[in-house]
Amino acid sequence: MTRWVMVTVIIGIYLVANLVIGLMAGRRSSKSVTGFVAADRNFGLLIMYFVTGATIFSSFAFLGAPGWAYSRGAAAFYILAYGVLGMVPLYWMGPRIAALGRRLGHVTQAQLISGRFPSRTLSALIAAVSVAAFIPYITLQIEGAGIVINSVTDGHIPLWLGGLLAYGIVVIYVLVSGVSAVGWTNTFQGVFMVVIAWALGIYLPFHLYGGIGPMFERIAQARPELLIPPGLTSTGTHWGWGAFSSYILISVVGFLMWPHLFMKAYTAKDDDTLRRTVILFPTFQFFLIPILLIGFSGVLFPQAPADPDSILPFLILRTQLPSLVVGLFCAGALAASMSTGDALLHASASILVEDGIAPFARMSDRARRRLMRWLVLVTGAVAYWLAQTNTSSLVQLLASAYGIIAQLAPAVFAALYWRRATTAGVLSGLVAGMLTTELFRLYPAFAPFGIHEGILGLIVQIPVLVAVSLLTRPQRQEHLDAFFPAGSAQTR
């Protein structure tokens, strides 16, 4: 059997396994919005661990991150730095968010913010921003799946078909089972990702250089600039400290604000599960170390791929690995893409209905759930269509998404911890922060020291939020009591 046929068979088995797990998963959850969006608030530790880990690491982990290490060297260390720091606030925030969710019926982030700061404009604004950030993100996941399948089958499966196969399956299981499918498939996919990453990250340096130490010795002689932070830019010039540091900072702030991750706080069975998920997260974060080793192992490889992002499939196809391993690698990379794509798809449909439509139209629980399913299909189709068209501008869009998403952080913190914050303050702060971020994204030359536009947005947003809140009338005591139950003051 030729290699590409063998590889295709393995991918086929893998995809069918995903479909079966995804469809089985939804059978136990209730037929309500809470069942579809928050899995009846019933995820245990094992699922929470893999849901958070596998959702966070997307096809960027298998394609983009090795590509950074390969072409930009130490610049890729920024990817190592922010995960743990970004995750830790959930240890304290998570149980607060979950308790409010149980009491007030929240299943999305915007419901928390606009519950504390009643404003339909605010709710719709958050929904619009989230979905605008999600669509390019999903598109990139679909493209990633297409690229991986296409390259390991030596081009026998075209890009459009690879993306369609992988995401057709994702749409079906999300449509049928909602977040329960996301949970169970991500557990399966998460195991795949971690095992494949470690196996390849250790195998490739040993196979090509005789070990990890010898590999870096040789890089240190030939390309020392790659091993010294802040590394290089994509064009090979030296990257600045301002950009390197502010990329880490904005990623720390923005990390939990990604709605598809934030909303998982509502799915945990109890507070201990949520807290342990945070405590264990560094073990998942470790998975980036072999990923970067893979990228570094390509540095002194005699040939170079056309695009740094395809360094991993490029190396795999040129190092005489058995077809079984190539097939498994492909499954691992698909796992990374699909485990993020499904969460994004599910979250965008949920947010569009719960925050964009439901506040303006009275709808039954059943109607909302049915509409969410339609929107899973529509969002998937739009992203798939975008993936087939020219997408260079999408990468640009996604790069700015972190800056925009991070602007939600002050609103979330104010909702949870600051009694004196007002609706007017949060709304005007959010708008000011977003406009600033967008302005510096369009005119990056004006950003001092190359600082990330999202940080500049926060620098503008926070004083506006505080000042406008203090100038407007405080919220009524009865309203605040729902959000700050007696005794909560001492925990924060």
Added chain:
Amino acid sequence: MRLRTARALAGAYLILFLIGTTWPGVLVASRIHPFVLGLPFSFFWYAAWIAFSLPVLYLLDRVERRYRDQRDGGQDR
């Protein structure tokens, strides 16, 4: 250990983590030699911050949990 102390120590670790991995803190680790565990020093530095966060968070959780148990058997369940 008291809860307040545990939170302060964990918080201090996380702040040092942030300072140590961004400018100017990272300047002390912005070098190739010495190699540690086969990794250039700069790479090892980033890996080590992640690795040490595991015991730090574990110990924090132990103190937090003991405090919650004492408080009245998990009021925030």
